[in-house]
Amino acid sequence: MSPAANGGHGVSPDFLNFIETVLNGLMTGVMYSLVALGFVLIFKASGIFNFAQGVMALFAALTLVGLQTGQVPFAHLINAMLGTDVHHWGPGLPTILAILLTMVVMIILAFIIEKVVLKHLVNQEPIILFMATIGLAYFLEGFGDLMWGADVKALDVGLPTGGSFWWEDVTRGWAPEGADYFGMYIDTLDVSAAIIAIILVIALTIFSQYTATGRALRAVADDHQAALSVGISLRGIWVIVWSISGFVALVAGIMWGAKSGVQFSLSLIALKALPVLILGGFTSIPGAIVGGLIIGVGEKLAEAYVGPLVGGAVENWFAYMVALAFLLFRPQGLYGEKIIERI
Amino acid sequence: MNQHIDPGSLRADDGIERGGMLLHVDNISLSFGGVKAISDISFDVKKGEIRAIIGPNGAGKTSMLNVINGFYHPQEGTITFRGEKRRRMRPHHAASQGIARTFQNIALFKGMSTLDNIMTGRMTLMRSNILSQAMWFGPAQKEELAHRETVEKIIDFLEIEHIRKTPVGRLPYGLQKRVELGRALAADPALLLLDEPMAGMNLEEKEDMSRFVLDVNQQFGTTIALIEHDMGVVMDLSDRVVVLDYGRKIGDGTPDEVRNNQDVIDAYLGVSHD
Numbered sequence: 001m002s003p004a005a006n007g008g009h010g011v012s013p014d015f016l017n018f019i020e021t022v023l024n025g026l027m028t029g030v031m032y033s034l035v036a037l038g039f040v041l042i043f044k045a046s047g048i049f050n051f052a053q054g055v056m057a058l059f060a061a062l063t064l065v066g067l068q069t070g071q072v073p074f075a076h077l078i079n080a081m082l083g084t085d086v087h088h089w090g091p092g093l094p095t096i097l098a099i100l101l102t103m104v105v106m107i108i109l110a111f112i113i114e115k116v117v118l119k120h121l122v123n124q125e126p127i128i129l130f131m132a133t134i135g136l137a138y139f140l141e142g143f144g145d146l147m148w149g150a151d152v153k154a155l156d157v158g159l160p161t162g163g164s165f166w167w168e169d170v171t172r173g174w175a176p177e178g179a180d181y182f183g184m185y186i187d188t189l190d191v192s193a194a195i196i197a198i199i200l201v202i203a204l205t206i207f208s209q210y211t212a213t214g215r216a217l218r219a220v221a222d223d224h225q226a227a228l229s230v231g232i233s234l235r236g237i238w239v240i241v242w243s244i245s246g247f248v249a250l251v252a253g254i255m256w257g258a259k260s261g262v263q264f265s266l267s268l269i270a271l272k273a274l275p276v277l278i279l280g281g282f283t284s285i286p287g288a289i290v291g292g293l294i295i296g297v298g299e300k301l302a303e304a305y306v307g308p309l310v311g312g313a314v315e316n317w318f319a320y321m322v323a324l325a326f327l328l329f330r331p332q333g334l335y336g337e338k339i340i341e342r343i
Numbered sequence: 344m345n346q347h348i349d350p351g352s353l354r355a356d357d358g359i360e361r362g363g364m365l366l367h368v369d370n371i372s373l374s375f376g377g378v379k380a381i382s383d384i385s386f387d388v389k390k391g392e393i394r395a396i397i398g399p400n401g402a403g404k405t406s407m408l409n410v411i412n413g414f415y416h417p418q419e420g421t422i423t424f425r426g427e428k429r430r431r432m433r434p435h436h437a438a439s440q441g442i443a444r445t446f447q448n449i450a451l452f453k454g455m456s457t458l459d460n461i462m463t464g465r466m467t468l469m470r471s472n473i474l475s476q477a478m479w480f481g482p483a484q485k486e487e488l489a490h491r492e493t494v495e496k497i498i499d500f501l502e503i504e505h506i507r508k509t510p511v512g513r514l515p516y517g518l519q520k521r522v523e524l525g526r527a528l529a530a531d532p533a534l535l536l537l538d539e540p541m542a543g544m545n546l547e548e549k550e551d552m553s554r555f556v557l558d559v560n561q562q563f564g565t566t567i568a569l570i571e572h573d574m575g576v577v578m579d580l581s582d583r584v585v586v587l588d589y590g591r592k593i594g595d596g597t598p599d600e601v602r603n604n605q606d607v608i609d610a611y612l613g614v615s616h617d
Contacts, residue, residue, distance in 0.1 A: 211476040212462075212469045212487065219452045219463045226450035229412065230526060231438025231467035 011174045013181040020171075020184040021304045022297055027190035029296020030197045031259075034252040035269050036276040036288035037201070038245040043282045044221040045241040046118075048129045052137035054270025056106070056246060059140050061253030061262045062148040063105050065155050067098040073147045095157050099250070106246030114239045122234075141267055150264065155257035160188040193255040200251055201289060204244070213240060221283075275323035281333025290334060295319045359425065361391040365566050366411070366534060371420035373406055380406040381417070384592045386585045388534065393560050394568045395577045397601075398587035399610060404570045405447060407587070408536050411568075412444050413437040425533065439467040441533030445523045445540060447570075453512030457522050460511055461497060464529025465490040497525050501555060517548040524555060528565075535559070537569035541576055549576065556580060578602070586610070 035053065042050045050056075066073060070092030078086055093101065117132055168183035175181035208214035220227045220237045228234065256266055272295075280291025302318040326333065359365055366388040373381040381403045388394045396404050409415040411422065416431040423429075424440060443464070452460050469486060476483045498504055501521050506514060511522050520540060527535055540556065541549045553576055559565050571577050577584060578598040586594035586601055588610040594601050601607055 207476075211483070212466070213476050215455075215459055215463055216466060218455055218459070222452035222454050223450050225414070226446070226452060227463075228414070228434035229438060229444050229446070229450065230463050230530065231435045232463070233433075233435040 010176045013175050013179050016171065016174060016181060016184065017304075020186075021300045023184065023186060024190070025297030025300030026293055027187065027194055027296070028300065029293035030190075030194045031252070031255060031269075031292075032272055032276045032295055033289045033292025034193075034197050034200075034248065034255065035273040036280065036292050037204075037285065038248040038252065039273055039277055040280075040282065040285055040288045041245045041248065042241055044285075045217060046129075046220075046238055047126055048118075048133060049126070049282070050245070051130065051133040051270065052140055053245065053249060053273070054267040055137045055140045055144070056109075056249035057253035057256065057269065058262070058264065058266040059109075059144045059253075060102055060106055060246065060250035061155060061257035061266065062144045062153070064098055064102045064157075064250070064254065065153045065257070065262050066148045067101050068092050068095060068155075068157075069153075071148060076149060077146060099157070099254075102250055103247060106250055107243045110239050110242035110246050113242055114235060118238055119235065137267070137270075141264065145264070152261045152263040153257075155254065155262050157254055157258060159192045159258055161258070162188060164188050164191070187259075189255075189259055193259075196251065196255070200248070201285070204285070217241065272319065275319040277333070278323040278326050279333055281335045284333065284335035287333055287335035295322065298322060359390050361564065363390050364388075364423075365390040365425065366568075367423040368407075368411070369421050369423070371407070371410055371417045371422070373403075373410060373415055373417040379590050381410070381590045383420075384587070384590075385420075386592065386595055388566060388568050389583075390566050391560075391564050392566060392582040393556070393580050394566075395581035395584045396568060396570045396587065397572075397574075397577055397584060398593075401589070402587040403590040404587055405538055406590075408444065408538055408568070408570065411437070411534075412442050412536060435467075438530065441531070442536065443527035443530040443532035443534075444536035445520070445527050445538055447538040447542060449516075449519050449523055451511045451519055451523055451526070454510055456508050457503060457511055457514075457525075458494065458498070458507045460522055461494045461525045461529045462490065464526040465494065467530060494529055497528050500528075500558075501525050517544055517551075520544065520548075520552065521555070524552075524559075528559065532565060535565050535567045537567060537571075539570050539572065541571060541573055549573065553580060 035057065038053045038056070039050060042048055042053070065071075070088045070090040072078070072086045072089050075087050078084060092098070113136065117136060118129075121129055121132055163185050164187075167186050170183075172181065172183035208217055216227070216232045216237060217240065219230070219232060220234065224234065227237075252269075253262075253266070256269060260266075276288060276291040276295050278291075279294060280287025280289070299315050299318045302314045303312070306318075307314045364387055367385075368387070369385050371381055371384050372379070384403070384407065396407060398404055406415060410417050411424075413432040413434040413436065421428050421430050422432075424442070427440075452463065455463075469490065498507060501524065503518065503521055503525065506518060506522075511519055514522065524537070524540065527537075537556070541552050544552060556567065556569070557580060560567055569581070571580075581598060583596065584594070584598055584601045585592060586604070586607045588606075593606040593610055594604040596604070
């Protein structure tokens with residue numbers, strides 16, 4: 001369908017470019033929301049800011065690729081110690097099986113974290129728990145390296161990638177006749193990620209609203225002491241919460257990994273989640289979603305419209321500027337609980 | 344009226360007769376650092392009775408409840424509950440053994456509805472695992488509905504139908520106290536600990552609450568240990584009273600005996616040292 005044949009609807013290309021920027025911003029924002037969601041879950045249930053959330057996503061993605069491609073775990077270590085040369089044990093597992101197994105690994109990880117770290121730090125100051133998660137982040141990064149190797153890996157879980165031609169064709173017809181406009185670009189992988197994220201959030205909401213365990217999670221988030229008195233085991237809940245954020249990390253890891261390869265810089269997306277959390281509030285799940293979308297869109301718009309004025313690279317610092325502004329005027333975030341202190 | 348709630352329907356019967364020993368605390372001592380909160384206190388609670396714990400501020404009443412339900416671990420002494428002797432216990436174990444409680448400064452889940460709050464009280468009686476819950480699988484669903492039915496009966500009993508869906512943080516104080524009682528009742532408790540159930544209430548609310556406490560005790564045969572400051576209420580409600588002062592026990596007996604005990608009178612009214 002050429003613009004001429006269509007006749008055109010007369011929407012100015014500038015406006016179409018604006019819409020394209022917003023759409024792409026929303027897609028990026030969904031990714032940020034996914035990472036921020038993992039933070040919020042743990043923070044709500046235990047008051048811990050889990051610095052290791054990004055590394056958990058990395059670790060999940062590494063494990064998934066390793067299982068999928070049939071890598072031998074700890075291959076370098078085995079080879080160095082035994083003088084052998086093992087690297088692959090076979091053609092690897094089917095994607096679905098690999099994802100399920102990775103989930104099992106994340107649940108085991110949650111158990112170990114509870115047993116080895118959290119159990120001993122009950123009732124400690126938040127800053128101490130935060131430090132513990134920093135330690136956990138570095139340990140997990142090194143452990144992932146040792147287990148699966150440090151090379152950049154491609155992750156393919158069978159999701160479509162590349163620009164959508166259909167959307168390009170549809171939007172091309174929106175510009176006025178004869179305009180120099182070739183349609184909007186939208187990455188199909190981003191679209192899948194957005195759909196999966198939406199399903200994930202709906203599933204989590206249903207789980208927390210309508211099941212007994214979900215009720216227990218909300219109870220613990222609300223009042224620790226009261227939760228104990230009705231017979232909820234805090235440690236059991238922590239394992240569940242860390243498992244769920246492990247699952248969220250896995251989803252985030254798959255999406256980011258499929259987009260830009262599984263590499264160790266993946267762990268840095270944790271830093272991008274910080275402004276999202278400051279915007280949305282540390283205790284609000286809707287806040288994490290909306291915050292992620294705002295940061296995503298804001299970033300892209302700033303890059304497109306402010307970028308040319310200041311020489312680009314706005315995307316790198318924009319989120320942090322927004323967070324800073326929020327800290328000044330609304331420190332509890334958009335949806336966070338109001339901080340009222342008795343003096 | 345007895346069909347309201349069926350206590351003990353899910354919890355194994357302990358075989359203790361009404362009037363038999365349900366709880367026995369022996370020589371409990373508890374201190375925080377150098378501060379002694381409780382020293383060498385012993386008393387018992389018989390099945391089916393209302394046992395009051397009274398005393399001036401700082402006497403160690405709430406600490407005693409915290410010891411019984413596992414929040415505090417005493418340095419010395421033992422607790423025998425339903426024939427099982429122990430010193431330290433985790434709160435969620437105490438809960439699953441049938442000890443439910445309310446708090447002096449209401450500890451409800453403020454963001455959750457009345458219904459959800461009371462449903463959490465059923466936690467220790469739920470059997471389905473997290474996976475079948477996540478799948479909203481047959482047995483888990485059936486169990487949820489059965490518990491829901493019991494909870495609705497408790498809501499009827501406490502006359503709080505009109506606030507079923509209201510987040511409890513928005514309720515007035517008196518109603519919050521009632522919801523908290525409902526949550527404790529939902530556990531089918533063998534022993535119900537009430538920490539100042541009437542504190543901060545007006546006369547009408549106090550009368551309502553007294554009626555509920557008596558009804559719970561008489562209709563369901565629930566054993567209750569309560570802390571209360573209103574002496575009128577204590578004397579009317581309780582079968583036996585234990586009096587604490589400065590972490591020691593200074594009196595124990597029926598309301599009449601305690602009322603005439605010289606030590607108790609001194610502790611409450613003060614005594615001149617001349």
